Amino acid sequence: MENNMYQIDNISECQRIYKHPLYQKELERIRKFEVDRIFCNHGFDHFMDVARIAYILNLEHNLGISRNIIYAAAILHDIGRAKQYDEGIPHEEAGADLAGIILADCGYSEDDIALIVDAIRNHRSNHVDNTQNTLGDILYIADKAARQCFDCTAQKECNWSMEKRNMEVYI
Numbered sequence: 001m002e003n004n005m006y007q008i009d010n011i012s013e014c015q016r017i018y019k020h021p022l023y024q025k026e027l028e029r030i031r032k033f034e035v036d037r038i039f040c041n042h043g044f045d046h047f048m049d050v051a052r053i054a055y056i057l058n059l060e061h062n063l064g065i066s067r068n069i070i071y072a073a074a075i076l077h078d079i080g081r082a083k084q085y086d087e088g089i090p091h092e093e094a095g096a097d098l099a100g101i102i103l104a105d106c107g108y109s110e111d112d113i114a115l116i117v118d119a120i121r122n123h124r125s126n127h128v129d130n131t132q133n134t135l136g137d138i139l140y141i142a143d144k145a146a147r148q149c150f151d152c153t154a155q156k157e158c159n160w161s162m163e164k165r166n167m168e169v170y171i
């Protein structure tokens with residue numbers, strides 16, 4: 001059968017992550033914690049924004065990272081957020097631990113898990129030299145690019161530094 005070039009056919013592995021009971025539990029906990037939050041939320045639409053932008057960067061810079069790896073990292077990158085709210089664990093640490101468990105259950109290889117977990121653990125620090133050539137780089141850049149600070153009603157109260165904020169429509 002001829003391939004439909006517009007077919008979106010590569011979702012099964014991320015679907016497994018999304019359906020994982022631990023993932024669902026933590027996603028729901030984040031939702032509850034953030035119900036009255038005036039600042040950026042950390043729900044599934046943020047995760048998908050990050051996934052899309054990271055994948056675009058991957059294409060534009062010819063990095064050759066697989067879509068399943070990028071989407072897995074993106075939909076897991078803030079999954080530790082509830083543990084930050086209730087246990088005070090930095091969410092990149094909590095998220096890296098949760099991601100390790102979930103990815104192993106979903107059948108990701110040890111190498112892929114190590115790559116994704118490392119990118120999640122470092123997604124708040126520009127640990128690399130911002131050369132846009134690793135999963136960690138594009139996750140960091142996409143995470144920031146996904147926030148439209150210039151259009152946010154909580155700008156005055158937000159503790160993000162001005163350097164970190166997106167104050168123009170970047171394309």
Ligand SMILES: [Fe+2]
Nearest residue numbers: 077078091123
């Ligand atoms: Fe984060």
Ligand SMILES: [Fe+2]
Nearest residue numbers: 046077078143
């Ligand atoms: Fe994020």
